[in-house]
Amino acid sequence: MRFRAVPLLLLTLSLGAAASFAATVKLLNVSYDPTRELYQDFNAAFAKAWKAKTGQDVEIQQSHGGSGKQARSVVDGLEADVVTLALSYDIDAIANAGVLPKNWQTRLPNNSAPYTSTIVFLVRKGNPKKIKDWDDLVKPGVQVITPNPKTSGGARWNYLAAWGYALRKYGNDPAKAKDFVQRLFKNVPILDTGARGSTVTFVERGIGDVLLAWENEALLAVREIGKGQFQIVAPSLSILAEPTVTVVDKFANKHKTAALAKAYLDYLYTPEGQEIAARHYYRPRNQAVAAKYAQQFPQVQLFTIDQMFGGWPKAQKEHFADGAVFDQITGAGR
Amino acid sequence: MNPFRGWWLGALLLGLTVVSPLRAWQEAPPVDETQEPAQPTLEEKVEELDQKVRILQRQDELEKEAAAEKAKTATGVTSGRDGFSFKSNDGAYVLKLRGYVQLDGRFYSGDDERPATDTFILRRVRPIFEGTVFKIFDFRIMPDFGGGTTVLQDAYIDARFSPKIKIRAGKFKPPVGLERLQSGTDILFVERGFPTSLLPNRDLGVQLFGDLAGGNVSWAAGVFNGVVDGGSGDLDGNDGKDYAARLFFQPFLADNGSWKGLGFGVAAITGDQQGTLTSTGLAAYRTPGQQTFFSYRSDGTAAGTVIADGERFRLTPQAHLYRGPFGLLTEYAISRQEVRRGTVAAELENTALQVTASWVFGGEPTYRAVSPKKPFDREAGTWGAFEVAARYNRLELDDDTFPLFANPASAAEAAEAWSLGLNWYLNRNVRIYLDYERTTFEGGAATGDREDESVLFSRFQISF
Numbered sequence: 001m002r003f004r005a006v007p008l009l010l011l012t013l014s015l016g017a018a019a020s021f022a023a024t025v026k027l028l029n030v031s032y033d034p035t036r037e038l039y040q041d042f043n044a045a046f047a048k049a050w051k052a053k054t055g056q057d058v059e060i061q062q063s064h065g066g067s068g069k070q071a072r073s074v075v076d077g078l079e080a081d082v083v084t085l086a087l088s089y090d091i092d093a094i095a096n097a098g099v100l101p102k103n104w105q106t107r108l109p110n111n112s113a114p115y116t117s118t119i120v121f122l123v124r125k126g127n128p129k130k131i132k133d134w135d136d137l138v139k140p141g142v143q144v145i146t147p148n149p150k151t152s153g154g155a156r157w158n159y160l161a162a163w164g165y166a167l168r169k170y171g172n173d174p175a176k177a178k179d180f181v182q183r184l185f186k187n188v189p190i191l192d193t194g195a196r197g198s199t200v201t202f203v204e205r206g207i208g209d210v211l212l213a214w215e216n217e218a219l220l221a222v223r224e225i226g227k228g229q230f231q232i233v234a235p236s237l238s239i240l241a242e243p244t245v246t247v248v249d250k251f252a253n254k255h256k257t258a259a260l261a262k263a264y265l266d267y268l269y270t271p272e273g274q275e276i277a278a279r280h281y282y283r284p285r286n287q288a289v290a291a292k293y294a295q296q297f298p299q300v301q302l303f304t305i306d307q308m309f310g311g312w313p314k315a316q317k318e319h320f321a322d323g324a325v326f327d328q329i330t331g332a333g334r
Numbered sequence: 335m336n337p338f339r340g341w342w343l344g345a346l347l348l349g350l351t352v353v354s355p356l357r358a359w360q361e362a363p364p365v366d367e368t369q370e371p372a373q374p375t376l377e378e379k380v381e382e383l384d385q386k387v388r389i390l391q392r393q394d395e396l397e398k399e400a401a402a403e404k405a406k407t408a409t410g411v412t413s414g415r416d417g418f419s420f421k422s423n424d425g426a427y428v429l430k431l432r433g434y435v436q437l438d439g440r441f442y443s444g445d446d447e448r449p450a451t452d453t454f455i456l457r458r459v460r461p462i463f464e465g466t467v468f469k470i471f472d473f474r475i476m477p478d479f480g481g482g483t484t485v486l487q488d489a490y491i492d493a494r495f496s497p498k499i500k501i502r503a504g505k506f507k508p509p510v511g512l513e514r515l516q517s518g519t520d521i522l523f524v525e526r527g528f529p530t531s532l533l534p535n536r537d538l539g540v541q542l543f544g545d546l547a548g549g550n551v552s553w554a555a556g557v558f559n560g561v562v563d564g565g566s567g568d569l570d571g572n573d574g575k576d577y578a579a580r581l582f583f584q585p586f587l588a589d590n591g592s593w594k595g596l597g598f599g600v601a602a603i604t605g606d607q608q609g610t611l612t613s614t615g616l617a618a619y620r621t622p623g624q625q626t627f628f629s630y631r632s633d634g635t636a637a638g639t640v641i642a643d644g645e646r647f648r649l650t651p652q653a654h655l656y657r658g659p660f661g662l663l664t665e666y667a668i669s670r671q672e673v674r675r676g677t678v679a680a681e682l683e684n685t686a687l688q689v690t691a692s693w694v695f696g697g698e699p700t701y702r703a704v705s706p707k708k709p710f711d712r713e714a715g716t717w718g719a720f721e722v723a724a725r726y727n728r729l730e731l732d733d734d735t736f737p738l739f740a741n742p743a744s745a746a747e748a749a750e751a752w753s754l755g756l757n758w759y760l761n762r763n764v765r766i767y768l769d770y771e772r773t774t775f776e777g778g779a780a781t782g783d784r785e786d787e788s789v790l791f792s793r794f795q796i797s798f
Contacts, residue, residue: 025591056591143385189389192396205395207388254548256589 030080033194066194067153086153089312113242154195216281234298434797509554512652527688528729529667576605595656615642644672688727709761746778
């Protein structure tokens with residue numbers, strides 16, 4: 001080769017290739033409203049574990065909002081690597097858009113629900129309206145705070161918990177259950193789009209007598225946000241809420257983060273991940289961790305959505321689809 | 335619990351009138367008329383009113399939040415660091431106004447034998463009009479008023495059928511030189527290196543291009559009028575056309591990992607070009623200080639003027655690496671041209687190489703731009719990003735060029751330059767350059783070598 005500087009080119013290329021400066025891999029977790037604090041802690045722990053295991057730095061970005069709204073954002077193109085949403089139906093909606101397989105729920109243990117929660121009542125200190133159970137929420141003059149089931153996964157759990165109680169009380173009479181839930185929603189002065197918004201309405205804005213809340217959100221309010229100002233009332237019956245998680249295959253593959261995303265979700269099932277969930281007042285699946293934190297969770301008789309409603313698709317269609325029961329009882333869409 | 339209670343006592347009557355009918359389903363239950371209804375106390379009424387006012391305030395707050403959220407995704411007029419944009423509601427039509435201005439200072443030292451003028455110059459003044467029509471058709475128009483002249487640099491239309499296949503037609507950069515394909519706002523030094531001098535600048539033509547494997551492989555192929563080394567053209571002087579192709583690999587781009595900034599590839603452009611006495615089809619080459627150090631013989635006669643006469647072939651292997659704060663760009667170029675002077679013909683091959691390396695403090699380099707982590711802000715005590723850079727580049731003329739096709743007393747046989755640069759990125763839009771370039775020559779003088787060139791460059795650049 002006649003050009004004498006070509007060896008310099010090759011040498012420099014080699015030196016450049018040898019230069020190694022660790023860069024950060026990014027992962028986007030699109031989650032629902034009240035999981036901010038949980039995933040802040042979890043992300044830090046996972047990043048540390050991943051770094052120790054692989055030497056790779058990982059930066060996990062979080063996005064939070066009403067579960068249904070978040071699912072729509074992913075369907076509309078928000079390139080989440082993983083979703084950790086309030087209910088499986090919202091992830092089904094993403095699967096229907098073709099960005100992840102329809103059997104996604106079989107890919108992780110416990111139907112891809114690494115932790116559970118339930119719906120409880122948060123009332124003001126001293127429980128001035130003497131609220132003890134669902135019946136008290138339909139009394140005139142009681143203001144109930146809950147988000148909008150159209151946009152919030154937590155709100156759908158709230159609604160179905162109330163409906164399930166009414167069905168049990170009235171001998172599985174759907175008409176009476178409908179009347180019961182209708183009376184309950186007549187006592188709702190504001191419908192926030194997400195659970196965290198409802199917490200703000202109740203805790204910070206001082207509106208309402210009772211907040212229907214995720215158990216973890218209620219415990220957070222009692223023990224940390226509004227210490228000494230609130231107390232939890234456990235109803236006689238509530239629903240077993242199973243927030244679900246999965247990798248969004250299309251976007252994770254596009255970002256080449258599929259393995260990292262899977263490891264991220266797998267870490268939720270490890271004792272470390274379960275411990276973090278329990279510390280943030282989510283009920284862990286791991287028996288040992290659950291036993292360790294049993295004291296912090298009130299004893300509530302729980303039913304599942306499959307038992308009472310035949311699963312999420314059926315419940316969604318009958319209650320939350322446009323023109324379905326929720327629209328009928330609130331007069332929406334008229 | 336209620337700091338406004340005293341105030342509300344005064345507003346009680348008015349408030350009850352205004353807010354009581356707001357929600358039908360909040361109305362009181364039917365009253366048993368056989369019983370005397372319990373009258374609420376004043377305190378209870380105040381409490382009720384307080385709740386209603388809080389509800390109204392919260393509803394107002396939620397409406398504002400919803401409006402703000404909607405505004406985030408609403409289409410319309412936007413402005414920001416990437417310019418100004420007008421967008422139709424469905425996103426199918428977009429007009430973007432962008433542009434950049436570069437004020438350079440060139441200060442020569444030791445230019446006794448070949449005096450050069452120290453000067454400030456508006457190197458580039460380029461308003462950019464970009465847009466989209468019918469969703470998939472993009473256009474770009476970019477004139478340049480730099481140096482006191484007006485040149486149409488870019489004017490083309492793209493049709494985006496898919497990320498894998500797009501068509502571009504108009505005047506634009508042929509897909510050849512790595513550094514040439516970088517925007518003039520993103521190059522590391524004030525002036526590009528010698529390999530760019532051997533490769534086309536802008537030309538008229540049509541190209542197909544696209545990205546494969548999620549952007550890991552870029553390809554392009556096109557046909558162009560054909561321009562001289564380092565040149566641009568608006569009109570062809572002969573029937574011959576140049577055919578260009580480029581393949582560029584960034585195997586870890588989609589990975590978004592630490593090697594995402596690695597890219598390498600090769601490009602070539604070839605065609606038959608026929609020069610004339612008035613338009614020779616051959617280029618002169620300039621130093622980094624923009625002084626001509628090589629040109630072919632030309633006296634206006636067929637016997638004394640060298641013209642392009644046949645195949646022209648240019649090839650350029652190229653690579654870059656951006657990893658953490660480190661950046662590396664290297665490019666080698668071969669320009670082979672059949673030429674003729676009178677009855678004597680020859681094939682001449684000129685070559686050039688450049689290797690640049692850089693290190694950024696307070697930001698991360700990419701092929702496209704450096705984005706400071708913390709923009710310059712005196713009050714916040716942040717300084718933007720700084721970049722130190724060094725470059726080696728060299729251009730060699732074919733030995734057979736001399737003396738028949740070029741005068742060895744005035745045209746150098748080779749030029750070799752070392753450059754040191756300091757760049758200050760105040761933010762994404764404002765950048766200040768300070769470069770020192772020293773170029774040495776082989777030949778190019780009546781006796782010995784042409785005088786070395788030492789230039790201090792400065793540039794103040796704003797782009798949006």
